[in-house]
Amino acid sequence: MENLAFTQEVKPPNTQKGPVKWLKDNLFSTWYNSILTCLGLVILFFVFKSVFTWVFTQANWKVIPANLQILSIGSYPLEQIWRVSSVIYGLAVLLGLSAGIWNGLTRQITVAIGCIGAIILLLPFHISVREHALIANVIIAVCFAIGRDRDNWKRWVVIGWVLSFPWTMIMLHGFGADTVTTTNWGGLLLTLILAAIGILACFPLGVLLALGRRSQLPAIRWVSTIYIETVRGVPLITLLFMGSLLLPIFMPGDFQLDKVIRAMVVLTLFSAAYMAENVRGGLQAIPPGQVEAAQAVGLTYPKTMLFIDLPQALRSVIPAIVGQFIALFKDTSLVSVVGLLDLLGIGRSILGNPDWQGLQPEVYLFIAVIYFIFCYAMSFVSQKVEADLGIGKH
Amino acid sequence: MAENENTTNDPIIICEDVHKWFDDFHVLKGITTTFKKGEKAVICGPSGSGKSTFIRTINHLEEHQRGTIIVDGIELSNDLRNINLIRQEVGMVFQQFNLFPHLTNLKNITLGPIQVRKMSKSAAEEAALALLERMDIADQAYKYPAEISGGQQQRVAIARALAMEPKIMLFDEPTSALDPEMISEVLDVMRELAHSGMTMLVVTHEMGFAREVADRIMFFDEGVVIEEAAPADFFDNPQHERTKLFISQTLQH
Numbered sequence: 162m163e164n165l166a167f168t169q170e171v172k173p174p175n176t177q178k179g180p181v182k183w184l185k186d187n188l189f190s191t192w193y194n195s196i197l198t199c200l201g202l203v204i205l206f207f208v209f210k211s212v213f214t215w216v217f218t219q220a221n222w223k224v225i226p227a228n229l230q231i232l233s234i235g236s237y238p239l240e241q242i243w244r245v246s247s248v249i250y251g252l253a254v255l256l257g258l259s260a261g262i263w264n265g266l267t268r269q270i271t272v273a274i275g276c277i278g279a280i281i282l283l284l285p286f287h288i289s290v291r292e293h294a295l296i297a298n299v300i301i302a303v304c305f306a307i308g309r310d311r312d313n314w315k316r317w318v319v320i321g322w323v324l325s326f327p328w329t330m331i332m333l334h335g336f337g338a339d340t341v342t343t344t345n346w347g348g349l350l351l352t353l354i355l356a357a358i359g360i361l362a363c364f365p366l367g368v369l370l371a372l373g374r375r376s377q378l379p380a381i382r383w384v385s386t387i388y389i390e391t392v393r394g395v396p397l398i399t400l401l402f403m404g405s406l407l408l409p410i411f412m413p414g415d416f417q418l419d420k421v422i423r424a425m426v427v428l429t430l431f432s433a434a435y436m437a438e439n440v441r442g443g444l445q446a447i448p449p450g451q452v453e454a455a456q457a458v459g460l461t462y463p464k465t466m467l468f469i470d471l472p473q474a475l476r477s478v479i480p481a482i483v484g485q486f487i488a489l490f491k492d493t494s495l496v497s498v499v500g501l502l503d504l505l506g507i508g509r510s511i512l513g514n515p516d517w518q519g520l521q522p523e524v525y526l527f528i529a530v531i532y533f534i535f536c537y538a539m540s541f542v543s544q545k546v547e548a549d550l551g552i553g554k555h
Numbered sequence: 556m557a558e559n560e561n562t563t564n565d566p567i568i569i570c571e572d573v574h575k576w577f578d579d580f581h582v583l584k585g586i587t588t589t590f591k592k593g594e595k596a597v598i599c600g601p602s603g604s605g606k607s608t609f610i611r612t613i614n615h616l617e618e619h620q621r622g623t624i625i626v627d628g629i630e631l632s633n634d635l636r637n638i639n640l641i642r643q644e645v646g647m648v649f650q651q652f653n654l655f656p657h658l659t660n661l662k663n664i665t666l667g668p669i670q671v672r673k674m675s676k677s678a679a680e681e682a683a684l685a686l687l688e689r690m691d692i693a694d695q696a697y698k699y700p701a702e703i704s705g706g707q708q709q710r711v712a713i714a715r716a717l718a719m720e721p722k723i724m725l726f727d728e729p730t731s732a733l734d735p736e737m738i739s740e741v742l743d744v745m746r747e748l749a750h751s752g753m754t755m756l757v758v759t760h761e762m763g764f765a766r767e768v769a770d771r772i773m774f775f776d777e778g779v780v781i782e783e784a785a786p787a788d789f790f791d792n793p794q795h796e797r798t799k800l801f802i803s804q805t806l807q808h
Contacts, residue, residue, distance in 0.1 A: 453616050454653035454712075458667035458719055459642040461635075468666060472657050 235347015367436025
């Protein structure tokens with residue numbers, strides 16, 4: 162009976178929580194930590210004070226609403242703007258339906274995008290812009306309500322997403338007399354198109370190159386390795402110049418490849434080389450026992466790759482892959498060197514206008530915020546994806 | 556118990572002078588033997604003797620470089636179609652389980668039947684659940700391998716191999732990576748499998764299991780079979796000095 166004392170449950174030592182306790186533990190634990198905390202607060206105060214005074218009293222924000230149209234769509238003709246709207250509304254329909262059909266992650270992404278719409282609605286933009294944001298948000302909400310729990314629509318929505326890509330290109334480009342040539346595409350519209358195509362295309366290409374570099378067949382291995390090493394060894398700007406200056410020389414006759422398409426191809430090919438190395442890193446980390454187990458149940462090489470190697474490899478390198486997507490998004494700003502006016506290029510051209518001289522801080526800050534919103538959104542989604550897949554757990 | 560009522564006289568695996576080198580190292584030095592349908596063979600020997608390599612050549616995870624191996628009438632060559640046919644007939648259980656960590660236990664089992672045997676998803680799941688029931692771990696079906704114990708993982712791995720409805724099962728030290736208290740639950744499942752008439756080749760150090768279940772014990776040393784006999788003869792009347800030493804050492808502790 163004396164032994165009972167040893168088997169009694171012992172509570173863990175008192176670990177009280179709460180903001181006061183946290184402050185005391187982390188910021189005011191010793192006298193010198195207290196001094197550092199106070200000093201930090203003073204510095205933060207002065208930094209924020211000067212930033213806020215500049216943003217709210219000194220900055221001339223008129224430049225943004227006045228140029229919002231060309232910042233968002235470049236010199237896309239106004240009478241054709243319905244083409245852009247129809248693309249946005251089409252994507253809103255798909256997004257709303259997806260959020261209704263798939264739970265969890267899709268819903269969170271949709272809510273995030275809806276929030277961006279709501280912010281645009283509240284900011285003092287031109288009324289037509291706010292109208293678009295409102296209509297898009299209403300469409301998302303309505304489609305969400307329609308699509309709720311309609312599991313049998315899944316296939317159609319997936320097909321819709323696949324078709325949304327050619328649909329976007331055809332709608333934006335138009336045909337016949339209404340054609341809007343890509344020279345008129347610009348601003349955020351161009352940045353988003355370049356980034357979306359680059360990301361969607363560089364991913365499968367990168368996976369194929371990674372598999373190629375690990376292939377047993379020497380020819381495929383060498384071609385992949387030479388490609389990856391060559392592209393990684395050359396700056397993107399050089400490749401963009403080559404695409405715009407050298408490529409036309411080799412093209413037969415008067416065949417002219419569109420400038421935007423050339424930039425898309427170069428961005429895709431460039432990113433694919435980096436993507437390949439990220440994926441290869443993931444493939445190398447898979448223990449050989451996995452492949453043996455797959456072979457032992459009779460899976461062929463392609464199926465082993467598809468069901469065993471790639472899912473595990475890609476999961477483990479999601480942070481690196483998303484890093485590459487973010488880098489690609491920002492790298493689209495380099496296309497201005499070959500005469501395309503993406504978001505940053507348009508910003509520069511606005512500053513070249515005598516009306517808006519000396520407003521560099523305002524314009525560049527605005528553009529930086531836009532880039533940040535999109536890049537952070539990608540990072541946020543990737544963290545959610547990781548949590549959803551239970552990475553680190555199994 | 557040594558003579559199993561399920562054993563027939565039809566050969567199912569025929570090995571003729573099988574050689575294998577790892578670079579310059581001669582691992583298998585001419586193995587010639589025949590396994591009959593329903594036979595349970597236990598393969599033992601010191602580490603590095605080539606016993607694991609030998610059973611891995613039978614489903615071509617290791618390539619033999621000389622000699623012939625015929626499994627269920629199909630000769631193992633470099634022809635990929637033959638290799639895949641044989642792998643469908645031969646199940647394998649590994650020392651480290653090698654379950655797929657990104658799939659649930661159920662999906663670990665159904666992957667082969669769905670992708671290789673072209674079974675429908677519902678039929679494969681039904682069969683998999685029945686197998687998990689037989690392994691006594693039906694409640695673990697929707698968990699991931701990392702969430703269950705080593706003994707349970709190895710039983711999922713056995714179920715995964717059985718789901719392909721193989722004619723032969725290869726076990727490569729199936730209990731060597733397990734904690735002592737989990738060894739018996741895996742051995743129980745293997746015993747049950749042995750009584751069902753499966754042809755089994757088992758590399759193991761579990762001599763109690765060998766004595767009880769095996770029809771034949773093969774003793775490997777330095778790439779050759781230096782002694783093979785029924786368990787009673789093997790344990791009580793070993794012929795070779797190396798075998799005597801091995802038995803005295805494994806039975807001592």
